Amino acid sequence: MAVGQNIFPLMPPISGVQLGTTNAGIKQTVRDDLLIFQFSESATCAAVFTQNAFCAAPVHIAKAHLSQSPRWLLINSGNANAGTGEQGMRDARQTCQDLAQITGGQMQQVLPFSTGVIGQPLPVEKITLALPQALANLAENHWEPAASAIMTTDTFPKGVSKVITLDGETVTINGISKGAGMIQPNMATLLSFIATDAKISQPLLQQCLARAAELSFNRITVDGDTSTNDACVLIASGCTLAPEIVTDSEHYKIFAEAILDVSKMLAELIVRDGEGATKLMRIVVSEAANDAEAVQVAKTIAHSPLVKTAFFASDPNWGRILAAVGRAGVNALELEKIRIYLDDVCIVRDGGRAADYTEEAGQAVMNQAEIMIGVKLGRGEAIQTVLTCDFSYDYVKINAEYRT
Amino acid sequence: MAVGQNIFPLMPPISGVQLGTTNAGIKQTVRDDLLIFQFSESATCAAVFTQNAFCAAPVHIAKAHLSQSPRWLLINSGNANAGTGEQGMRDARQTCQDLAQITGGQMQQVLPFSTGVIGQPLPVEKITLALPQALANLAENHWEPAASAIMTTDTFPKGVSKVITLDGETVTINGISKGAGMIQPNMATLLSFIATDAKISQPLLQQCLARAAELSFNRITVDGDTSTNDACVLIASGCTLAPEIVTDSEHYKIFAEAILDVSKMLAELIVRDGEGATKLMRIVVSEAANDAEAVQVAKTIAHSPLVKTAFFASDPNWGRILAAVGRAGVNALELEKIRIYLDDVCIVRDGGRAADYTEEAGQAVMNQAEIMIGVKLGRGEAIQTVLTCDFSYDYVKINAEYRT
Numbered sequence: 058m059a060v061g062q063n064i065f066p067l068m069p070p071i072s073g074v075q076l077g078t079t080n081a082g083i084k085q086t087v088r089d090d091l092l093i094f095q096f097s098e099s100a101t102c103a104a105v106f107t108q109n110a111f112c113a114a115p116v117h118i119a120k121a122h123l124s125q126s127p128r129w130l131l132i133n134s135g136n137a138n139a140g141t142g143e144q145g146m147r148d149a150r151q152t153c154q155d156l157a158q159i160t161g162g163q164m165q166q167v168l169p170f171s172t173g174v175i176g177q178p179l180p181v182e183k184i185t186l187a188l189p190q191a192l193a194n195l196a197e198n199h200w201e202p203a204a205s206a207i208m209t210t211d212t213f214p215k216g217v218s219k220v221i222t223l224d225g226e227t228v229t230i231n232g233i234s235k236g237a238g239m240i241q242p243n244m245a246t247l248l249s250f251i252a253t254d255a256k257i258s259q260p261l262l263q264q265c266l267a268r269a270a271e272l273s274f275n276r277i278t279v280d281g282d283t284s285t286n287d288a289c290v291l292i293a294s295g296c297t298l299a300p301e302i303v304t305d306s307e308h309y310k311i312f313a314e315a316i317l318d319v320s321k322m323l324a325e326l327i328v329r330d331g332e333g334a335t336k337l338m339r340i341v342v343s344e345a346a347n348d349a350e351a352v353q354v355a356k357t358i359a360h361s362p363l364v365k366t367a368f369f370a371s372d373p374n375w376g377r378i379l380a381a382v383g384r385a386g387v388n389a390l391e392l393e394k395i396r397i398y399l400d401d402v403c404i405v406r407d408g409g410r411a412a413d414y415t416e417e418a419g420q421a422v423m424n425q426a427e428i429m430i431g432v433k434l435g436r437g438e439a440i441q442t443v444l445t446c447d448f449s450y451d452y453v454k455i456n457a458e459y460r461t
Numbered sequence: 462m463a464v465g466q467n468i469f470p471l472m473p474p475i476s477g478v479q480l481g482t483t484n485a486g487i488k489q490t491v492r493d494d495l496l497i498f499q500f501s502e503s504a505t506c507a508a509v510f511t512q513n514a515f516c517a518a519p520v521h522i523a524k525a526h527l528s529q530s531p532r533w534l535l536i537n538s539g540n541a542n543a544g545t546g547e548q549g550m551r552d553a554r555q556t557c558q559d560l561a562q563i564t565g566g567q568m569q570q571v572l573p574f575s576t577g578v579i580g581q582p583l584p585v586e587k588i589t590l591a592l593p594q595a596l597a598n599l600a601e602n603h604w605e606p607a608a609s610a611i612m613t614t615d616t617f618p619k620g621v622s623k624v625i626t627l628d629g630e631t632v633t634i635n636g637i638s639k640g641a642g643m644i645q646p647n648m649a650t651l652l653s654f655i656a657t658d659a660k661i662s663q664p665l666l667q668q669c670l671a672r673a674a675e676l677s678f679n680r681i682t683v684d685g686d687t688s689t690n691d692a693c694v695l696i697a698s699g700c701t702l703a704p705e706i707v708t709d710s711e712h713y714k715i716f717a718e719a720i721l722d723v724s725k726m727l728a729e730l731i732v733r734d735g736e737g738a739t740k741l742m743r744i745v746v747s748e749a750a751n752d753a754e755a756v757q758v759a760k761t762i763a764h765s766p767l768v769k770t771a772f773f774a775s776d777p778n779w780g781r782i783l784a785a786v787g788r789a790g791v792n793a794l795e796l797e798k799i800r801i802y803l804d805d806v807c808i809v810r811d812g813g814r815a816a817d818y819t820e821e822a823g824q825a826v827m828n829q830a831e832i833m834i835g836v837k838l839g840r841g842e843a844i845q846t847v848l849t850c851d852f853s854y855d856y857v858k859i860n861a862e863y864r865t
Contacts, residue, residue, distance in 0.1 A: 140812075281766065
């Protein structure tokens with residue numbers, strides 16, 4: 058189950074960024090579960106991480122290694138190495154050490170990432186044994202197998218590619234990500250890896266990524282649960298012929314917008330593949346007093362199990378949307394000023410059901426797979442969008458059966 | 462589906478409090494859907510209401526009428542009269558007016574309450590036509606039909622009774638309530654009516670109720686959605702032979718504890734009958750720095766769809782509990798100090814899975830219908846309990862099909 062046609066796009070190679078995958082047997086499936094990124098010495102690397110107070114071991118280590126000019130990302134699916142205490146830290150360090158030894162690099166140049174079940178010891182030996190095979194497999198055109206290797210409950214691999222032109226030279230941006238549950242990223246997303254051949258300093262790259270993550274991954278939610286392992290990494294190999302991108306330049310604006318675009322598209326793919334999802338809802342809260350209250354209202358709607366099950370049933374049960382807005386904790390909200398829309402059908406106006414609303418019109422919108430919920434608060438100019446999906450039998454099934 | 466044996470208790474009459482029900486045809490079922498409380502002139506009445514910014518029309522009117530020495534409660538199920546604008550206000554006032562006309566009272570002495578679907582016009586005429594039958598039916602021993610008449614998606618009527626003795630004279634307390642979805646009461650609960658024959662002033666009764674609601678109804682959640690119609694009413698008829706209960710007295714302490722007990726039992730019944738519930742979880746957060754953070758951690762666990770679906774599956778997936786604690790927004794939480802228990806089985810200690818934990822021990826607890834989740838934060842002395850239930854296929858089914 059997933060919303061829309063989700064065909065993996067053609068992703069051109071990024072000069073200076075190679076990807077290698079293999080099946081280390083962590084997940085006990087036929088799918089690859091280990092991915093290595095190797096990038097050029099000229100590369101800069103930025104990252105944002107989960108704000109969950111209980112970061113997984115690999116998150117702690119990746120944060121510490123980020124300042125050491127990383128050359129490799131080592132990613133496994135099937136095991137989150139979270140809630141694993143000191144042993145988890147030792148295990149994550151060991152895998153970095155093993156990769157450094159084979160490649161002749163420093164272990165501080167490896168950023169580790171894990172995703173999967175929480176609380177199981179990381180099978181270090183399986184990973185160590187699989188490293189040579191993944192390294193032998195390194196190539197610049199392995200984006201699709203890379204996107205597949207990081208999947209857990211995802212039903213399709215997620216990739217986005219974009220090309221911009223700076224002074225007549227192209228800069229390519231590729232990104233991959235995975236969902237599909239425990240998704241309410243907070244300053245980061247579950248796992249997302251974006252690479253470009255742009256030349257750009259690390260501080261500027263970090264600034265660019267922080268803004269993009271805030272406006273994309275931090276604006277989606279599947280179930281309101283923020284993962285212990287969220288991370289989003291942006292690598293710039295510097296191998297393009299285009300000039301270096303510097304602060305406050307027109308080039309930076311173009312590049313930052315392209316990174317934001319790629320991030321938004323990746324974030325949307327995660328929601329489309331949300332666990333059990335049958336519908337994609339774009340919640341657009343406008344006329345808010347400020348961005349924070351717009352996000353607050355949108356997320357309250359997005360997290361409401363009653364709203365999500367109504368959408369699953371294609372039931373235009375706008376009372377549940379109204380009740381969610383009312384409990385969002387916004388001060389001095391005036392019901393009379395609020396208008397609520399399903400696409401362009403106005404359902405609430407003047408403190409109640411819109412006079413011209415008909416169930417038929419509401420039903421027609423609800424029957425679609427993609428729906429905009431528009432909420433106009435009548436308090437100001439701020440507008441923010443949050444994406445979410447519905448709540449189906451399959452969400453319960455997937456999460457009742459996962460792990461067992 | 463409901464957790465435990467939920468047999469309606471024997472509820473003795475409360476002198477000075479009569480209840481009458483009838484089927485007004487609001488719900489189009491064979492069940493009664495209209496309830497009138499009539500109480501003695503000597504009665505005092507306290508109430509707390511939902512904090513949802515979009516209160517339903519009857520909530521606005523009941524709030525306004527509370528200071529006018531109420532003599533009647535007029536309650537309907539099947540229609541919430543919420544999101545109905547000015548028409549909803551006129552409709553609620555009309556029903557109060559109609560009841561006052563028949564009884565010879567003032568319309569300001571009637572508190573109206575509605576529960577059911579949001580956004581449909583209240584069928585005033587059906588209610589008006591049914592009033593004489595409900596009034597003809599008034600009796601002091603009609604607690605069970607009253608508890609049934611206020612049900613919506615509830616699967617059983619909820620009642621609690623308690624007797625205390627003051628100076629050798631008995632004071633009886635009866636309470637009824639209804640759930641079963643859109644339950645995260647905030648300073649009130651969906652609908653709960655408690656009556657006693659105690660003699661007590663209105664301000665003291667209000668103080669007693671406010672505290673009891675905070676520590677009972679405000680400590681439960683089914684789905685995190687705060688209703689537009691929540692209300693909890695406490696009526697003291699003053700018909701007991703026991704002396705008046707006054708501020709700061711030993712009698713007040715005894716009475717307040719009894720009201721709290723009754724409230725807690727009613728609140729627990731709501732969770733036991735939570736939509737689709739198969740399990741009751743008592744989340745006890747202790748060693749917190751203060752009550753607020755204990756409640757915050759407990760509610761974050763209670764609202765996590767991942768935790769709730771794991772409990773539905775009887776899966777001791779403690780990683781999801783840990784992740785919820787980590788995202789609860791508590792500052793400077795130290796993973797190493799935290800211990801998590803399922804009943805008396807320690808699952809997390811020293812930053813990871815407890816060394817002596819076994820899946821068998823965890824599984825044995827998870828197979829029970831009632832489970833305590835204990836979280837010790839290692840930060841202070843505060844302790845708070847929140848009750849919730851699991852998330853099942855039936856929750857999705859009930860909320861996908863309700864209204865349609």
